[in-house]
Amino acid sequence: MKYKLHTDIAFAGISHHNSDISELEKFRFEEETEILNDAREHFKGVVLLQTCNRIEIFVQGDAESLKKYLKEKGRTGFWIKEGCEALKHLLYLAAGMDSMIVGEDQILGQLRKALALSQEKGTSCPVLDLCITKAVHAGIEVRKRTNINNGAVSIGSAAVKLAEELIGTLSGKHILVVGGGEMGKLVAQALSAKELTAIYVTNRTFNRAKLLAEEIGGKAVMMDELYHYISLSDVVISCTGAPHPVIKAEPLTDALDKIRWPLDETKRPLILIDIAQPRDIEEKVKEIESVKLFTIDDLKSVSDENMKLRRKEAENAEKYLLEEHRQFISLINRAAANEPLADLHTWAEAIRVRERDRAVSRIGKTQYSVSEVIDDLTKVLVKKLLSDATIAVRGCAxxxxxxxxENLVLAITRGKTCTRKEDLED
Known part of the structure; x- marks a missing residue:
């Protein structure tokens, strides 16, 4: 059976699948509230998802309009999905099937956060609320039913694994984590299992760095001491939410020069791993002698290994998601009846009030008890009158x-059916 979605839904964006970090940076919307409010002028609803390795925009509207809108905003190279394919993508996304690290859990929180912002700014809509809520529920359920996230690494722990591969072992090393948010916490937790000599944590808000350092047995340092502690470290993993680079080439060069002993022929090697989006570390840092810079693009080897381990679980997850997809389509189609049903009930309520007022005027102003009886009677009458029609409308949807x-509602409210050519062709 071929399923069809009868509500205009379109998603567009780019991700690690088809774009590198520089392309993601160019596509990113710096002012999320601004773009949400602007897009809401063109679509019934809009939700924006921006993570370290994907930018996606979800709208209740048609794909051509979304494509035109993004091009007007100077965005190119994006994929676009609509209807049933869009819903399927959302399910796979929430399940972690589309993630760089297959099965990772962070996407669930990221989807919730994107929806919450849209709701707060008044740019979402009932259809998108339902879509994302349903997808998150399916994502939680698929993790319960399969082992797709058992031992799953996050982007943060993948960065730690990359550091370990690059220098052989983290045992006895000094590591600096720049950023105390969600990603910084994941990095720090992964590092706490290693036999490090020292873990330093810094953040723009010192109290947050302090809390995280206490949790993992590390040391919190002030942000204005950043370069000093970089110079003391073997590996730096940076993951702040800053809109601009926080580690720059010139002050880093100065800091590294200060710790070089007079008899040293070469500088001690330093590994910098930048998993922030937009990037935390200036590209020019690569030019510094003995400094090696790695980004999210370099985590793909860890992702490939992760996928091999989870391929069987991914197959089990896919079976569940296919069934969920069918139910998802039915759910959204059913919800699509809400607008015509609202029209139907508004029409019926208008009739009820009109007939009630006529009856009251005939009875007389002193007969309040009679008017109350009539009011109750008309309410019950309308409710029973619309009961079967409501079931029929929802069943069609x-x-x-x-x-x-829609035709059924038109037939009831206007005494005629819709006879547009495209309707007859359907």
């Missing part, structure tokens, strides 16, 4: 036949 649902 749930089966994917929203056009018949």
């Amino acid at each position: 749930e089966s994917g036949d929203i056009r018949s649902a």
Whole structure:
């Protein structure tokens, strides 16, 4: 059976699958609230998801309009999905099937956060609320039913694994974590299992760095001591939410020169891993002698290994998601009946009030008890009158036949059916 979605839904964006870190940076929307408010002028609803390795925009609207809108905003190279394919993508996304690190859990929180911001700014809509809430629920359930996230590494722990591969072992090393947010916490937790000599944590808000350092047995340092502690470290993993680089080439060069002993022929090697988006570390840092800079693009080897380990679980997850996809389509189609049903009930309420007022005027102003009886009677009458019609409209929508649902409401409210050519062709 071929399923069809009868509500305009379109998603577009770029991710680690088809773009590198520089392309992600160019595509990113710096002012999320601004773009949400602007897009809301063009679509019934809009939600924006921006993570370290993907930028996606979800709208209730058609794909061509979304494509045109993004091009007007100077965005190119994006994929676009609509209808049932868009819903399937959202399910796979929430399940961690589309993530760089297959099965990772962070995407669930990121989807919730994106929806919460959209709701707070008034740019979401009932259809997108339902889409994302349903997808998150499915994502939680698929993790319960399969082992897709058992031992799954996050981007943060993948960065730690990369550092370990690059220098052989982290045992006895000094590591600096720049950033005390969600990603910084994941990095720090992964590092706490290693036999390090020291873990330093710094953040723009010192109290947050202090709390994280206490949790993992590390040392919190002030942000204005950043370069000093970089110079003391073997590895630096940076993951702040800053809109601009926090580690720059010139002050880093000065800091590294200060710790060089007079008889040293070469500088001690330093590994910098930047998993922030936008990037935390200036590209020019690569030019510094003995400094090696790595970004999210370099984590793909860890992702490939992760995928091999989870391929069987991914197959089990896919079976569940296919069934969820069918139910998802039915759910969204059913919800599509809400607008025509609202029209139906508004129409019926208008009739109820009109007939009640006529009856009251005939009875007389002194007969309040009679007017109350009539008011109750008309309410019950309308409710029973619309009961069967409501079931019929929802049934049409749930089966994917929203056009018949709309025609039924038109037939009731206007005494005629819709006879547009495109309707007849359906």
